[in-house]
Amino acid sequence: MEKETIKLSVLTRLLNYALADKKQLGVALGLLFLASVADVSGPWLIQHFIDNNIAKDSFPTSELVILAAAYIGLMITTAWLRYLQSLRFNELAIGVVQTVRKQLFGKIINQPLSAFDYMPSGKLISRITNDTESLKDFYVHVIGTVLKNVTLILVMLVAMSLLSWRLTLVVLVLLPVVVGVMMLYQRNSSEAYRKMRDLLADINASMSESIQGMSLIQLMRQEKAFYNQFSELTAKHLAAQRSVIKLNGFMLRPLIDFLSGVALLSLVALFGVSGVELIGVGVLYAFISYLGRVTEPLIELTQQLSLLQQALVASERIFGFIDAKQQGYGDDPKPLASGRLECREVDFSYDGKQPVLQGINVGLSHRGFLALVGHTGSGKSTLASLMMGFYPVGKGLISLDGRPLSSLSHEVLRSGVAMVQQDPHILSASVRENVTLGRQSASEVDDRVIWQALEAVGLAEQVQRYDEGLDTLLGSGAANLSAGQKQLLALARVWYRKPKILILDEATANIDSGTERHIQQALNNLRQDMSVVVIAHRLSTVIDADEILVLHRGEAVERGKHHELLEYDGHYRQMYQLQQLGDHLQQLEGERGIDETSRTEKQEAG
Known part of the structure; x- marks a missing residue:
């Protein structure tokens, strides 16, 4: 329960960064809503064509031209609105990541030196680079995808309920099941992602320390030892990645596809029982089209959980640094008048x-x-x-x-x-x-x-x-x-x-x-x-x-x-005498070297 509370607080804090620029966010949401309405209107036009033209064997030219032009116009409008909305969300996301990265670096350089006594520089670099990149993925992909798909699903549900509330109930049964799958995935993947991120930080730390101490490593012939140490870390990171991939492969798309297939069969069965006199072929087509469009956002939402999980793990560490106690100073502003x-x-x-x-x-x-x-x-x-x-x-x-x-x-x-x-x-x-x-x-x-x-x-x-x-x-x-x-x-x-x-x-x-x-x-x-x-x-x-x-x-x-x-006769005198003796020995060694060089030169000259 405590971990879930921490994750919720972290997620709330991340969202608050995005809410800082309410004007930009409002424009992006407006464009998102208009794009979703335009996208959902396409199947409705086709349903109208099937039930009012194909089913009645009526094909007036003017009406067909209007329907075709409207359909093409909706597709173009949807693409253009999606493009504008994507630009807005990316600008917002990059701005937030830049803010977080500057805050993190500002907090790190103001940490007390005791905070760096036992923290390898590679891990600090990993916090500033890799962890903030995870936040970028969160804002660019997760938030944008969630808002886009949730809006699209809500708009489609409204359109489906206007066509047939009976078939809408079949689709609504799918949603809580998918939400349950998403919650189960989030719970099982949390620790795996945290382990993977920690191992990545260890890999960066190992590389940084090896590069900084390269002369010592080669001098002591420890290349193989450090290579083995690095290989062991990468092997553990690979194993952690494999566990995440297996979890994703089982709980993401395959399971959602199965649930979508069950819902589709339910629609066909209901159509067979009810008959065309209740819903019509065009309505069934529209529902099958909407079901496909609902399924894809749900799958995409579930796939974003991996990025969300990485972002939450990275954010815990980032906010840990941002919230850490800073170097304390007084408030006396008077400059030093002397060096006493x-x-x-x-x-x-x-x-x-x-x-x-x-x-x-x-x-x-x-x-x-x-x-x-x-x-x-x-x-x-x-x-x-x-x-x-x-x-x-x-x-x-x-x-x-x-x-x-x-x-x-x-x-x-x-x-x-x-x-x-x-x-x-x-x-x-x-x-x-x-x-x-x-x-x-x-x-x-x-x-x-x-x-x-x-x-x-x-x-x-x-x-x-x-x-x-x-x-x-x-x-x-x-x-x-x-x-x-x-x-x-x-x-x-x-x-x-x-x-x-x-x-x-x-x-x-x-x-x-x-x-x-x-x-x-x-x-x-x-x-x-x-x-x-x-x-x-x-x-x-x-x-x-x-x-x-x-x-x-x-x-x-x-x-x-x-x-x-x-x-x-104390420590200082002993230290001084030892240094004097050492300097004297160095001088004798130098004089001996000069004498030997001179003797060699004379022998060569003779």
């Missing part, structure tokens, strides 16, 4: 069970430099995400500019705090669009400011070498950037945006020492009017920090400046 940041007794857990951060206390003054260091899994990136407002604090308080972070509006938080991650995302767009990120319209973008941003981070010279300059396409376009250049481009975005707080999450992890110096220079420029929080494994990048916070298993175990922490 403070964390007081901050606790956090992703799942509410396993603590990730416990009792974190740290402060950062305006234009200050805070470093977060620690081994992998210590909670550094989680603390940075809390500072960005990506997750709500479990316990304690984070304040920016002396105000609780939770009280700040979306605009204030996102314009006041920026983050550069380890692998910045580069759009498949121009350099200009990658720097501005659509924050201004094309007419408001000042290229001089963009060049100043690129100059401030040391990337202007590189962009000047491109033939197209700021119009050069990046990402999958004409130019590819190295890991270090991506970091510099991300810093140019920050300079262009000019926030009050900048957070760098492992921004120097995968770059060479030369690029690291560029980033350090860019940071020095950026720190003139903003505070900087740096998460780093390479401790050489945080030597000048005003305060270094050492995290271990979610707790702050040490804090102080670089030289102070080196004097204390």
